[in-house]
Amino acid sequence: MLRRARGERPMLDTALAAGVSPETLRKIETGRVATPSFPTIAAVAGVLGLSLDALWAEVEPAAPAASGRERTTAERLAS
Numbered sequence: 854m855l856r857r858a859r860g861e862r863p864m865l866d867t868a869l870a871a872g873v874s875p876e877t878l879r880k881i882e883t884g885r886v887a888t889p890s891f892p893t894i895a896a897v898a899g900v901l902g903l904s905l906d907a908l909w910a911e912v913e914p915a916a917p918a919a920s921g922r923e924r925t926t927a928e929r930l931a932s
Contacts, residue, residue, distance in 0.1 A: 854893075
């Protein structure tokens, strides 16, 4: 969701505006950070104009993934 919301905006600009390193943002977007911290996600969401409610709805779906394996929070945030 964060990657989609960033769209064409450069990762560097987004990361710096959120006060995180570009490497951290890249890892979050690619799902390499299993449990990103709430303040980090809140900062990036704020820069991208996303509500935390929308993020939460995305990462806590009502039903498990169709594959039978529930996605991790990082996987859901990165999509």
